[in-house]
Amino acid sequence: MSTSANPVLLDVAKVTAGFEVRSGWSEALHEVSFTVRKREIVGLVGESGSGKSTAVRSVLGLLAAGGRVTGGSATLSCVDGPNQVDLMTCGPRRLRQIRGPQIGFVAQNPFSALNPVIRIRKQFAAIFKAHGLKFGAAERERCVGMLAATGIRDPERVIDGYAFELSGGMAQRVVIAMAMVLEPSLVIADEPTTALDLTVQRQVLDVFAELTMANDRSALIVTHDLAVVANYCDRVIVMLDGRVVEEGDVTQVLTAPRHTYTQHLLASARGRTPDTNGEAVRHGVH
Numbered sequence: 001m002s003t004s005a006n007p008v009l010l011d012v013a014k015v016t017a018g019f020e021v022r023s024g025w026s027e028a029l030h031e032v033s034f035t036v037r038k039r040e041i042v043g044l045v046g047e048s049g050s051g052k053s054t055a056v057r058s059v060l061g062l063l064a065a066g067g068r069v070t071g072g073s074a075t076l077s078c079v080d081g082p083n084q085v086d087l088m089t090c091g092p093r094r095l096r097q098i099r100g101p102q103i104g105f106v107a108q109n110p111f112s113a114l115n116p117v118i119r120i121r122k123q124f125a126a127i128f129k130a131h132g133l134k135f136g137a138a139e140r141e142r143c144v145g146m147l148a149a150t151g152i153r154d155p156e157r158v159i160d161g162y163a164f165e166l167s168g169g170m171a172q173r174v175v176i177a178m179a180m181v182l183e184p185s186l187v188i189a190d191e192p193t194t195a196l197d198l199t200v201q202r203q204v205l206d207v208f209a210e211l212t213m214a215n216d217r218s219a220l221i222v223t224h225d226l227a228v229v230a231n232y233c234d235r236v237i238v239m240l241d242g243r244v245v246e247e248g249d250v251t252q253v254l255t256a257p258r259h260t261y262t263q264h265l266l267a268s269a270r271g272r273t274p275d276t277n278g279e280a281v282r283h284g285v286h
């Protein structure tokens with residue numbers, strides 16, 4: 001299904017960013033531009049070091065120490081306050097208000113996202129409190145419901161437990177529930193399943209896509225896996241050496257790639273990505 005008529009939710013325009021390194025300044029993103037529209041799942045692909053994480057972390061204001069955005073804008077259409085906000089210039093305080101209720105984030109490794117010595121319930125409570133919201137019985141029920149929606153069978157037990165009691169797949173479901181509990185319009189996931197066993201990767205991605213689409217959200221998924229793009233995404237952005245080299249509808253890009261690098265990515269993925277004709281599971285979750 002084409003999403004090109006949907007309004008733009010996130011408009012990233014000419015973002016340049018880099019890192020202070022020993023030898024000086026190392027530029028990692030060169031005028032990167034892309035959009036995420038309402039009710040679409042966008043895949044961000046490219047080989048290791050192409051700048052995918054730097055791109056999404058620039059948008060989230062979560063670059064590692066030494067990292068800095070030096071140019072460009074990332075305009076988010078907000079549901080609270082002023083209609084649009086430039087995430088590159090709004091400042092850390094506003095970004096903290098935006099992360100959670102407006103943009104959810106699912107990191108690569110669930111065990112680094114969860115605190116091992118704090119009960120899951122307290123970690124949910126901290127999310128609410130960080131945004132000035134109370135965490136009473138109703139909010140706890142909402143979290144239990146969210147955990148159940150991610151496919152956790154005993155959410156009442158899990159919410160009172162600790163992360164170390166969970167398998168990797170279960171822990172990532174908890175992280176997805178945390179990223180979505182404040183009902184953000186956009187969820188960004190940076191390689192959300194690479195830390196998981198192959199068998200659970202698909203289940204977790206199914207849940208992620210279902211929860212995104214069922215609630216009219218948009219998602220930006222960083223992945224190096226073209227099968228993920230084929231199965232779950234409406235559009236794809238291809239990065240190489242800190243630049244966007246191709247962007248388009250998944251079916252178009254995967255069947256008739258224009259850039260030689262995309263052709264190369266597809267050729268090397270063929271044989272292990274039988275779903276890359278674009279007719280895939282994603283269509284079943286819409």
Ligand SMILES: Nc1ncnc2c1ncn2[C@@H]1O[C@H](COP(=O)(O)OP(=O)(O)OP(=O)(O)O)[C@@H](O)[C@H]1O
Nearest residue numbers: 019021028046047048049050051052053054055064
């Ligand atoms: N903290 C950092 N300090 C210095 N350079 C960094 C840092 N993080 C990333 N870089 C550099 O920025 C460039 C882009 O890296 P980035 O992690 O964004 O790529 P990626 O496409 O997400 O790779 P991967 O798939 O391996 O996560 C690389 O050259 C990388 O070495």
